[in-house]
Amino acid sequence: MKKLLIVATVLFINTNVMFAQKGKPLFPQTPGMVSYTYRASFAKDAAATLDTLKSLGIKDMEFSNLFGKTAAELRALLDERGMRCSSFGVSYEEALNKTDQVGQNAKTLGAKFVRVAWVPHKGAFTLDMANQTVADFNKIGKKLKDEFGLTFCYHNHGYEFEKYEEGTLMDYIITKTDPKYVSFELDVLWAFFPGGDPAALLEKYPTRFKLMHMKDLRKGVEGNLSGGTPVTNDVALGTGQINIPAVLKAAKKSAIEHYYIEDESPSYGTQVPQTMAYLKGLKN
Known part of the structure; x- marks a missing residue:
C-alpha cells in the first residue's frame, strides 16, 4: 500500500511540474533595443531618448550611430542611467577600412560585439560577391578579436538568400567564414522576407548566431531578394x-x-510597448 501511495504521489508531483512548465514564460528576460528604432528621437535628444527607453525597462542597447556624440559621451549617458551598449553597428566600409577606430569606439562604449548589416552591391548578390565578403569578414573579425577582444557579427539582410547549390549564399557565407572570428546576428524579418525560415536557420547553425533582431512583417506583404521593403x-x-x-x-x-527589438516603422512609439507586452505574455 505504501508503494502505491509513493508511486501515486510521484505521478501527482510530476504531472504538476509538467503543467507548471507549460505555463512558464517563453521569453522571461527584458529585451534590448536597436537605436535605429528611435533614430529620429536620438537625433534630437539622445539623453531624453535614453530616459524614455529606461522607463520602458530597456537597459541593453545596440547602437549603429553615435548621433553626433563621441563614444565616450554616449557611454557617459548610458552609465548615468545604469544602461549598457552590448553591440556597436558600423558600415562595411568602416569595419574594413577603419577597423582600429571602430574597435576603439566599441571598447569605449562597452560593447562586446561589432556588427555590419549591409554588404554594398549592385543588382543580385552573386557568388563572387559572397567570396569577397567572406575574405573581408575573416580579415575584419580576426583584427577585432586579436587586437580588441571583440566579436564581429554579420546581420543578414535578405539578398544573401540567393539560391546556391543545395542551399543559399547565406549558407555559403556562414560555412566559409572562420567561426573563431566571424559570428552572426539573425534579423528575423530579413530571414523570412526572402523566403527563409529563421527558426530553421538557428537550428541549422546553433553556434554561429550570437545576436538577434526581433521584428515582424505585416500580413499580406510578399517578400523578395531585394533586401528592402x-x-x-x-x-x-x-x-x-x-x-x-x-x-x-x-x-x-x-x-x-x-x-534586440527593432521596429523601423514610424509607429514605433505605440508598437514597441505592444511588442514588449506580447513578449511578456508568451508562455511555453
Whole structure:
C-alpha cells in the first residue's frame, strides 16, 4: 500500500511540474533595443531618448550611430542611467577600412560585439560577391578579436538568400567564414522576407548566431531578394506573418546572447510597448 501511495504521489508531483512548465514564460528576460528604432528621437535628444527607453525597462542597447556624440559621451549617458551598449553597428566600409577606430569606439562604449548589416552591391548578390565578403569578414573579425577582444557579427539582410547549390549564399557565407572570428546576428524579418525560415536557420547553425533582431512583417506583404521593403511593413511582434514563438524556442537552444527589438516603422512609439507586452505574455 505504501508503494502505491509513493508511486501515486510521484505521478501527482510530476504531472504538476509538467503543467507548471507549460505555463512558464517563453521569453522571461527584458529585451534590448536597436537605436535605429528611435533614430529620429536620438537625433534630437539622445539623453531624453535614453530616459524614455529606461522607463520602458530597456537597459541593453545596440547602437549603429553615435548621433553626433563621441563614444565616450554616449557611454557617459548610458552609465548615468545604469544602461549598457552590448553591440556597436558600423558600415562595411568602416569595419574594413577603419577597423582600429571602430574597435576603439566599441571598447569605449562597452560593447562586446561589432556588427555590419549591409554588404554594398549592385543588382543580385552573386557568388563572387559572397567570396569577397567572406575574405573581408575573416580579415575584419580576426583584427577585432586579436587586437580588441571583440566579436564581429554579420546581420543578414535578405539578398544573401540567393539560391546556391543545395542551399543559399547565406549558407555559403556562414560555412566559409572562420567561426573563431566571424559570428552572426539573425534579423528575423530579413530571414523570412526572402523566403527563409529563421527558426530553421538557428537550428541549422546553433553556434554561429550570437545576436538577434526581433521584428515582424505585416500580413499580406510578399517578400523578395531585394533586401528592402517600406518601413511601414514593420509591425508589432505577434501581429504579422512570422511565427515568433517558434523562432524564440529555436533561439533558446542556440548561442544567442542578446535579443534586440527593432521596429523601423514610424509607429514605433505605440508598437514597441505592444511588442514588449506580447513578449511578456508568451508562455511555453
